[in-house]
Amino acid sequence: MNTKIVVLLVVVLLAVSLTEARRRKNKGNKNQDRCRYKRDKSAGRPECIKGYMTLTLQLKSGPADCAPTLTKTKRCRNRDCKYDVISSVCNQETNKMVKTLQLKEGGDETKCEKTITVEKRRCKNKADKAARKAARKEKNKLKKAERKAARKAAKAEKKARKHNRREGTTTAVIQEPTA
Structure with a gap:
């Protein structure tokens, strides 16, 4: 009886491992009808001008109807551009901080935008923070009182x-039996 169970388990494990191996083998053949591109490095590193850079991509693999070269525009930030924060406001609709930045004096206006708006992390609502802090303090007081009473x-x-x-x-x- 035990040998039958062991043999059955071995057969099931072999079947599972074979199907897993087939799945891994066929995984690479999934997107052969898709155009795949790689960056053309002969053009050098793309320069960031006014917050955008242009990349030239060359065909890596794909069907015959794919374009041999592709030009893509991507947002970037020029590290030479230095900005001052003009305002930082919480947008109530998106619950995100919206910063308005202005180019510092002496910045190159040909490569940098004069003003930028940046959305970052969630807004910190001070009223909610104070309420959470008060609730945490009250909870800690109760725990402390319980520990003190137990001691x-x-x-x-x-x-x-x-x-x-x-x-x-x-x-x-002495406990009396209850009837």
Whole structure:
């Protein structure tokens, strides 16, 4: 009986491993009708001008109807451009901080935008933060009071046992049977 179960388990495990191996083997053949491109590095590193850079891509693989070269425009940030924060406001609809940045004096206006708006992380609502802090404090006070009461009860119990040992008496709780 046990050998039959073991043989059955081995057969099931082999079947599962074979189907997994076939799935891995066929995984690469999924998108053969798709155009795949790689960046043309002969043009050098693309320059960031006014917040955008232009990339030239060359065909890597795909069907015959794919274009041999492709030009893509991507947003970027020129590291030479330095900005000052004009305003930082919370957008209530999206719950995100919206910063307005202005180009610093002496910045190159041909490569940099004069003003930029940037959306970042969620807004920090100070009222919610204060309410959460107050609730946390109240919860900690309750926990502290519970711990203090438990310590006090344990101390009283210990004192009572010590007193009873000194007098040589023991206290036992007798429970009467309930009918």
